Amino acid sequence: MNIYINNLVKEYEKRVLDIESLHIKKGEIVAVLGLNGSGKTTLIECIANIKRHDAGKILFDDYEFDEVKDKISIMQQRPYIFNMSVKDNISLGLKYKGMKDEDIDKKLNEYTSYFGINYLEKNAKRLSGGESAKVALLRVAVLERELLLLDEPTASMDVESTLIAERLIKHINKKGTTVVLITHDLYQAQRIADTVIFMDKGKIIEMDSKEEFFKNPKSSLVRKIISRGDLID
Numbered sequence: 001m002n003i004y005i006n007n008l009v010k011e012y013e014k015r016v017l018d019i020e021s022l023h024i025k026k027g028e029i030v031a032v033l034g035l036n037g038s039g040k041t042t043l044i045e046c047i048a049n050i051k052r053h054d055a056g057k058i059l060f061d062d063y064e065f066d067e068v069k070d071k072i073s074i075m076q077q078r079p080y081i082f083n084m085s086v087k088d089n090i091s092l093g094l095k096y097k098g099m100k101d102e103d104i105d106k107k108l109n110e111y112t113s114y115f116g117i118n119y120l121e122k123n124a125k126r127l128s129g130g131e132s133a134k135v136a137l138l139r140v141a142v143l144e145r146e147l148l149l150l151d152e153p154t155a156s157m158d159v160e161s162t163l164i165a166e167r168l169i170k171h172i173n174k175k176g177t178t179v180v181l182i183t184h185d186l187y188q189a190q191r192i193a194d195t196v197i198f199m200d201k202g203k204i205i206e207m208d209s210k211e212e213f214f215k216n217p218k219s220s221l222v223r224k225i226i227s228r229g230d231l232i233d
């Protein structure tokens, strides 16, 4: 699903989002980088209609949000875990859709095998931070919607789980889902993104193919940050 954004503005006490024009291309994994408070979460929450924008337009292919809301899913930065088993937490959306139990089990097998989760019957409220993040990621992954918005999905995962989550994100993307991924991990962007966006003070100051972004950053801020991480040639 393509996302077209024009003159998008969001304000609280001050302007926190100010995006003249942005096209997120169908079929891509787009990594959104930026310093704390630069507007990344606000951007994807405006896209997911969790936050109302004050001005501008967001279109999904040719459609408004309400016409395509069933094709979009989001994993928020602090995902909500329901007081029920891990299995029920993951399959919530599938049940809501009316999927048959045996089909739900097939989907669960396909996706839970990624992390080798062996605590499906455990109450999800008792999970660790990283375990909860896996459940939240799986909950949106099994839906296989056209657009998946992820807000730092691996921030609390260990190194191995992070790499598995990236494989999972790639898998979903290969099946046809466009992915917008907020991350602070430059290496993660390098590993899985097609396009990289860098935000500063509510604006997009750089957007390029991953290759160009890391090889030849245009803005001095991005250049400085990338060179600190030894990611620049």
Ligand SMILES: Nc1ncnc2c1ncn2[C@@H]1O[C@H](COP(=O)(O)OP(=O)(O)OP(=O)(O)O)[C@@H](O)[C@H]1O
Pocket: 012, 013, 016, 034, 035, 036, 037, 038, 039, 040, 041, 042, 043
């Ligand atoms: N409900 C709110 N009321 C007032 N200000 C807000 C609110 N939500 C966000 N902000 C402000 O908007 C700005 C952008 O916040 P946002 O969460 O989008 O940043 P971010 O780039 O996702 O940051 P981080 O990397 O820390 O997660 C920040 O200055 C933040 O304080």
